[in-house]
Amino acid sequence: MTVFLLLYLCIDATHTDCQMVRADSWSGPTAYEQCTDLVPGLTETLTAPNRKRHRFVCEIQGDGAKPEEHKALPAFIHQSFRM
Incomplete structure:
Protein backbone atom coordinates (compact mmCIF):
# COMPACT_ATOMS: atom_id res chain seq x y z
CA MET A 1 0.00 0.00 0.00
CA THR A 2 1.19 3.51 -0.77
CA VAL A 3 -0.03 6.55 1.15
CA PHE A 4 0.37 10.18 0.13
CA LEU A 5 0.38 13.08 2.55
CA LEU A 6 -1.54 15.82 0.76
CA LEU A 7 -1.80 19.47 1.73
CA TYR A 8 -4.98 21.17 0.59
CA LEU A 9 -4.34 24.93 0.28
CA CYS A 10 -7.75 26.57 0.30
CA ILE A 11 -8.91 30.13 -0.27
CA ASP A 12 -11.34 30.00 2.66
CA ALA A 13 -12.76 27.67 5.30
CA THR A 14 -15.49 26.31 2.98
CA HIS A 15 -12.82 24.20 1.21
CA THR A 16 -14.55 24.68 -2.13
CA ASP A 17 -11.58 26.27 -3.90
CA CYS A 18 -8.43 24.33 -2.99
CA GLN A 19 -5.12 23.44 -4.55
CA MET A 20 -3.66 20.05 -3.64
CA VAL A 21 0.07 19.68 -3.02
CA ARG A 22 1.73 16.30 -2.44
CA ALA A 23 3.92 16.74 0.65
CA ASP A 24 5.26 13.20 1.30
CA SER A 25 4.58 9.51 0.71
CA TRP A 26 5.06 6.15 2.40
CA SER A 27 4.89 2.54 1.23
CA GLY A 28 4.31 -0.64 3.20
CA PRO A 29 1.89 -2.14 5.70
CA THR A 30 2.24 0.72 8.23
CA ALA A 31 2.22 3.56 5.68
CA TYR A 32 -1.20 4.91 6.70
CA GLU A 33 -0.29 4.95 10.40
CA GLN A 34 3.01 6.72 9.66
CA CYS A 35 1.14 9.40 7.75
CA THR A 36 -1.63 9.92 10.31
CA ASP A 37 0.91 10.13 13.14
CA LEU A 38 2.50 13.10 11.37
CA VAL A 39 -0.68 15.08 10.58
CA PRO A 40 -1.46 16.53 14.07
CA GLY A 41 2.04 17.99 14.45
CA LEU A 42 1.98 19.51 10.97
CA THR A 43 -1.48 20.98 11.55
CA GLU A 44 -0.27 22.50 14.82
CA THR A 45 2.54 24.33 13.00
CA LEU A 46 0.01 26.25 10.89
CA THR A 47 -1.15 29.62 12.18
CA PRO A 67 -8.49 1.57 7.19
CA GLU A 68 -11.89 2.00 8.78
CA GLU A 69 -11.15 5.53 10.01
CA HIS A 70 -10.19 6.74 6.51
CA LYS A 71 -12.94 8.97 5.14
CA ALA A 72 -13.08 9.92 1.49
CA LEU A 73 -12.96 13.63 0.81
CA PRO A 74 -15.49 15.28 -1.43
CA ALA A 75 -14.17 15.71 -4.94
CA PHE A 76 -12.79 19.15 -5.62
CA ILE A 77 -13.56 20.66 -8.98
CA HIS A 78 -10.63 22.40 -10.60
CA GLN A 79 -11.72 25.12 -12.95
CA SER A 80 -9.62 27.27 -15.23
CA PHE A 81 -10.83 30.57 -16.58
CA ARG A 82 -9.32 32.64 -19.37
CA MET A 83 -9.91 36.29 -20.02
Whole structure:
Protein backbone atom coordinates (compact mmCIF):
# COMPACT_ATOMS: atom_id res chain seq x y z
CA MET A 1 0.00 0.00 0.00
CA THR A 2 1.19 3.51 -0.77
CA VAL A 3 -0.03 6.55 1.15
CA PHE A 4 0.37 10.18 0.13
CA LEU A 5 0.38 13.08 2.55
CA LEU A 6 -1.54 15.82 0.76
CA LEU A 7 -1.80 19.47 1.73
CA TYR A 8 -4.98 21.17 0.59
CA LEU A 9 -4.34 24.93 0.28
CA CYS A 10 -7.75 26.57 0.30
CA ILE A 11 -8.91 30.13 -0.27
CA ASP A 12 -11.34 30.00 2.66
CA ALA A 13 -12.76 27.67 5.30
CA THR A 14 -15.49 26.31 2.98
CA HIS A 15 -12.82 24.20 1.21
CA THR A 16 -14.55 24.68 -2.13
CA ASP A 17 -11.58 26.27 -3.90
CA CYS A 18 -8.43 24.33 -2.99
CA GLN A 19 -5.12 23.44 -4.55
CA MET A 20 -3.66 20.05 -3.64
CA VAL A 21 0.07 19.68 -3.02
CA ARG A 22 1.73 16.30 -2.44
CA ALA A 23 3.92 16.74 0.65
CA ASP A 24 5.26 13.20 1.30
CA SER A 25 4.58 9.51 0.71
CA TRP A 26 5.06 6.15 2.40
CA SER A 27 4.89 2.54 1.23
CA GLY A 28 4.31 -0.64 3.20
CA PRO A 29 1.89 -2.14 5.70
CA THR A 30 2.24 0.72 8.23
CA ALA A 31 2.22 3.56 5.68
CA TYR A 32 -1.20 4.91 6.70
CA GLU A 33 -0.29 4.95 10.40
CA GLN A 34 3.01 6.72 9.66
CA CYS A 35 1.14 9.40 7.75
CA THR A 36 -1.63 9.92 10.31
CA ASP A 37 0.91 10.13 13.14
CA LEU A 38 2.50 13.10 11.37
CA VAL A 39 -0.68 15.08 10.58
CA PRO A 40 -1.46 16.53 14.07
CA GLY A 41 2.04 17.99 14.45
CA LEU A 42 1.98 19.51 10.97
CA THR A 43 -1.48 20.98 11.55
CA GLU A 44 -0.27 22.50 14.82
CA THR A 45 2.54 24.33 13.00
CA LEU A 46 0.01 26.25 10.89
CA THR A 47 -1.15 29.62 12.18
CA ALA A 48 -4.65 29.68 13.70
CA PRO A 49 -6.27 31.32 10.61
CA ASN A 50 -4.52 28.87 8.28
CA ARG A 51 -5.70 25.86 10.32
CA LYS A 52 -9.25 26.79 9.34
CA ARG A 53 -8.39 27.06 5.63
CA HIS A 54 -5.68 24.50 4.96
CA ARG A 55 -5.54 20.83 5.88
CA PHE A 56 -3.27 17.82 5.72
CA VAL A 57 -4.85 14.57 4.50
CA CYS A 58 -3.50 11.03 4.22
CA GLU A 59 -4.75 9.38 1.05
CA ILE A 60 -4.31 5.71 0.24
CA GLN A 61 -3.34 4.90 -3.34
CA GLY A 62 -3.86 1.54 -4.98
CA ASP A 63 -6.32 -1.32 -4.61
CA GLY A 64 -5.59 -2.27 -1.01
CA ALA A 65 -8.21 -2.17 1.75
CA LYS A 66 -8.64 1.19 3.40
CA PRO A 67 -8.49 1.57 7.19
CA GLU A 68 -11.89 2.00 8.78
CA GLU A 69 -11.15 5.53 10.01
CA HIS A 70 -10.19 6.74 6.51
CA LYS A 71 -12.94 8.97 5.14
CA ALA A 72 -13.08 9.92 1.49
CA LEU A 73 -12.96 13.63 0.81
CA PRO A 74 -15.49 15.28 -1.43
CA ALA A 75 -14.17 15.71 -4.94
CA PHE A 76 -12.79 19.15 -5.62
CA ILE A 77 -13.56 20.66 -8.98
CA HIS A 78 -10.63 22.40 -10.60
CA GLN A 79 -11.72 25.12 -12.95
CA SER A 80 -9.62 27.27 -15.23
CA PHE A 81 -10.83 30.57 -16.58
CA ARG A 82 -9.32 32.64 -19.37
CA MET A 83 -9.91 36.29 -20.02
